[in-house]
């Protein structure tokens with residue numbers, strides 16, 4: 432009988448992840464292995480993979496080990512590496528609670544985007560301190576078919592282009608990444624959010640994620656959308672000294688985003704563990720050949 436590798440499956444507002452606990456960083460997870468695990472027909476299925484490693488055991492996180500015991504080694508479903516995943520951080524925290532590594536309350540988690548503070552509430556929601564948004568200058572256009580829109584660039588550790596549209600259906604089927612220009616705006620690709628207004632400080636979005644395609648939610652994307660919408664509305668907490676809270680509906684649920692007067696952004700939403708199982712190591716080895 433071949434070796435078995437434990438995994439879990441979880442989601443946050445239906446942005447779903449294969450969770451692979453590997454505290455000692457003993458597993459080899461090349462991009463092809465991640466893509467095979469995230470494959471929805473031939474694998475387990477997920478928009479991305481959360482590799483759960485002790486910070487001290489991972490070369491990219493060892494310098495954060497004093498602040499944060501655990502490192503979220505996040506991979507997109509196509510196997511590519513990303514700097515941050517907002518829904519992933521919440522699900523990662525839920526996994527640590529589920530496994531008994533932490534209890535509800537506050538914890539610090541290491542990510543490629545730096546150390547994030549997380550609060551696991553009694554009511555079950557998880558709040559993440561997402562850091563500050565960067566708003567690079569420069570005109571960007573995104574297009575789908577015959578339509579194109581100006582987009583606001585927002586960096587939440589990872590890159591986003593936010594376009595306000597009249598109708599979310601105008602984003603089309605999103606089977607392929609929406610073209611953008613100039614190409615130099617996002618040399619490593621971009622996550623593209625399409626946004627419509629729903630009410631005062633309330634919007635809805637669809638997203639095409641770099642490395643994953645259209646997903647049912649994107650946490651960093653929802654933060655980017657909240658900040659872009661606030662600036663479009665003339666709302667800047669740094670200028671007024673008052674926090675601004677936006678509700679962002681995604682196809683898989685709702686996220687609540689608050690930008691504080693110091694620019695720090697908090698995101699609150701659900702995080703769910705749905706299943707646990709074992710990966711056949713022989714299957715995985717064959718899948719990457």
Ligand SMILES: N[C@@H](CCC[C@H](N)C(=O)O)C(=O)O
Nearest residue numbers: 513516517518589649650651
């Ligand atoms: N779904 C994530 C974002 C995952 C990374 C993204 N696809 C990228 O490549 O930047 C989220 O919830 O933030």
